[in-house]
């Protein structure tokens with residue numbers, strides 16, 4: 001696996017130093033509604049968990065401004081907490097620091113690829129999706145070309161593979 | 175400046191940013207299921223969603239600043255056209271595809287500069303929204319620039335339609351770089367963007383693109399203004415009727 005980015009390392013450290021490891025583990029069961037193999041933690045949307053008084057405060061950060069999945073994510077977190085007995089919980093949406101595809105965990109990248117979506121590149125500025133060469137998640141070929149900068153959701157671009165002839169999604173760098 | 179005036183200015187400023195994003199997002203969304211091919215249809219829907227999502231962030235902030243029970247939906251759906259203070263260019267009908275792409279190039283290049291400046295605002299909420307939106311805008315600009323190259327340097331028909339769109343839209347671009355007393359006061363407070371200072375870089379992006387696309391930069395021989403004071407073209411009322419009708423018919427309804 002490639003060397004993980006610092007964005008991810010900060011998140012990993014935050015989780016490792018948390019006083020609430022059982023809540024982090026519990027919320028590992030909450031996945032992105034659009035990509036059901038990817039937990040909100042792996043995706044990087046689950047930013048922090050704190051306890052204030054008796055209240056569990058979960059902060060999440062949207063991938064894109066218009067991400068329609070955010071409401072579902074919030075509801076799923078509250079439902080999961082409530083079913084585990086944490087009735088007093090709040091989800092706050094934080095805009096800063098701004099979410100980046102570099103926050104995705106190495107585990108998340110692997111799951112994404114297994115699911116058929118090419119993970120974001122290690123070093124790529126937002127807006128600089130290459131015209132070609134993204135690794136095909138099906139056959140591994142790099143003989144691929146971009147079909148469209150925008151895929152089924154804002155976070156993805158569409159590519160096609162010249163070797164296995166499959167069309168696949170690429171999770172864009174942002 | 176006293177605290178009340180400052181707060182009123184800030185609310186007005188945030189609503190303007192929200193109105194610009196919502197109205198342009200709505201106009202782009204009108205292409206949904208009408209674009210020239212499927213990938214482009216999806217791309218336009220994505221761009222529209224970015225703009226509408228951005229407008230929600232601004233409206234939520236404006237609603238919080240207003241402080242009573244005002245919600246983001248009240249601001250988007252319950253105000254009449256004179257209360258919308260968006261730039262005129264965003265409310266113009268979508269026109270043909272070249273027309274929409276020229277408007278996108280103008281606005282995406284503008285937003286690239288604008289959001290980059292707003293990232294340094296002393297207002298931390300606006301700076302955070304700008305930080306997020308500016309990354310999305312890089313994708314938008316790349317897309318609209320590609321289209322202008324393709325259309326301008328394409329067939330004689332696509333070239334002529336794109337040039338005609340430029341001529342029709344150019345007079346609406348001057349308003350983008352105005353500063354009124356509200357924005358001037360907020361600029362002095364380190365909050366608003368110094369729009370006149372953006373013009374040189376914006377123009378450079380536009381002229382470089384047009385030159386590569388074999389298109390001609392229009393003359394600065396006419397200008398229309400009024401959006402920031404609520405004096406709109408005849409098009410905004412029709413857009414609002416369409417956009418607000420469901421909410422007004424069923425206020426408070428949830429999916």
Ligand SMILES: [Zn+2]
Nearest residue numbers: 136139161164
């Ligand atoms: Zn392949």
